[in-house]
Amino acid sequence: MPLRVGFVGSGMMAEALAGGFDASGVAAFSDMCCVDRNQPRLDLFASWGVTPCATATELAKKCDVIFIAVKPYGVAAVLEEMRPALSKDTLVVSIAAGVTIATMEAAAGEGVPIIRVMPNTPCLVKCVAAAMSAGRYCDQTHADTVSTLFDAVGKIHQVKESLLNAVTGVSGSGPAYVFQVIEAMADGGVLAGLPRGVAQDLAARTVMGAAKMVIETGKHPGALKDGVTSPGGTTIAAVAELERCGVRSAFMRAVKAAADRGEELSKQ
Ligand SMILES: NC(=O)C1=CN([C@@H]2O[C@H](COP(=O)(O)OP(=O)(O)OC[C@H]3O[C@@H](n4cnc5c(N)ncnc54)[C@H](O)[C@@H]3O)[C@@H](O)[C@H]2O)C=CC1
Numbered sequence: 001m002p003l004r005v006g007f008v009g010s011g012m013m014a015e016a017l018a019g020g021f022d023a024s025g026v027a028a029f030s031d032m033c034c035v036d037r038n039q040p041r042l043d044l045f046a047s048w049g050v051t052p053c054a055t056a057t058e059l060a061k062k063c064d065v066i067f068i069a070v071k072p073y074g075v076a077a078v079l080e081e082m083r084p085a086l087s088k089d090t091l092v093v094s095i096a097a098g099v100t101i102a103t104m105e106a107a108a109g110e111g112v113p114i115i116r117v118m119p120n121t122p123c124l125v126k127c128v129a130a131a132m133s134a135g136r137y138c139d140q141t142h143a144d145t146v147s148t149l150f151d152a153v154g155k156i157h158q159v160k161e162s163l164l165n166a167v168t169g170v171s172g173s174g175p176a177y178v179f180q181v182i183e184a185m186a187d188g189g190v191l192a193g194l195p196r197g198v199a200q201d202l203a204a205r206t207v208m209g210a211a212k213m214v215i216e217t218g219k220h221p222g223a224l225k226d227g228v229t230s231p232g233g234t235t236i237a238a239v240a241e242l243e244r245c246g247v248r249s250a251f252m253r254a255v256k257a258a259a260d261r262g263e264e265l266s267k268q
């Protein structure tokens with residue numbers, strides 16, 4: 001029996017999840033349902049073969065796993081609306097930044113298994129970096145279901161719920177920082193005379209290749225950096241400039257700012 005996956009909220013992150021799951025074969029568009037307030041989003045999902053539902057309650061009745069993919073401030077209201085259709089047999093997976101499992105369990109009702117996941121948009125290209133934490137009504141089967149979905153499109157870590165805002169700071173929001181880096185490196189290439197398309201492709205492939213080296217060699221990023229840095233060469237000239245601009249401090253502060261914002265959302 002194929003896994004029936006539903007999306008309440010069919011925005012950017014739901015698109016990345018649905019697209020990645022279908023491309024990996026772990027769940028097919030034809031076994032997915034979606035709900036959204038915005039008709040063009042439903043039309044887009046329907047064009048891939050995802051079944052649109054009129055209400056979240058209707059979707060809950062049709063699906064084994066229900067992703068809550070609305071903005072954080074809308075999560076509790078959606079769960080309250082769906083409450084009559086939720087039970088111990090409906091696995092709810094929230095991807096909302098900051099919204100605690102306790103808040104969601106209170107809205108969904110007693111006994112409803114809820115898992116909080118922080119994914120990221122590279123799920124679309126089967127390269128997700130995610131983390132999860134399970135609620136009190138979950139058993140190993142629920143955790144395994146979510147792990148199976150996400151490990152098919154990248155990697156999911158299990159963490160304490162209190163660490164999920166830190167995860168948001170590193171990987172949930174992280175693609176935006178890296179897109180900025182790629183854009184800036186491409187701009188630098190254009191400044192040095194390269195055509196835009198060549199500069200952008202080189203920058204993006206450099207980020208991808210460096211990331212693969214960290215993951216596949218298991219070496220410390222500092223050691224890999226040393227391997228590029230010839231004495232008196234070009235790289236150390238660039239690295240010294242990045243240090244002068246405080247690049248490492250800027251990234252650490254950026255990650256902490258996103259994590260702090262997640263904490264603020266948890267208190268709202
Ligand atoms: N965009 C990202 O990179 C990531 C987003 N998230 C989380 O995913 C969630 C969704 O974010 P995005 O996809 O970026 O937002 P989005 O704005 O693209 O999508 C949200 C969708 O929900 C719909 N919606 C709002 N209220 C609704 C309701 N009551 N019933 C049905 N549909 C409703 C909206 O029309 C919209 O299409 C957020 O909670 C965010 O924290 C988590 C990780 C990464």
Ligand SMILES: O=C(O)[C@@H]1CCC=N1
Binds near residue numbers: 097168172173
């Ligand atoms: O910006 C946000 O709030 C969401 C959560 C992580 C990525 N995007």
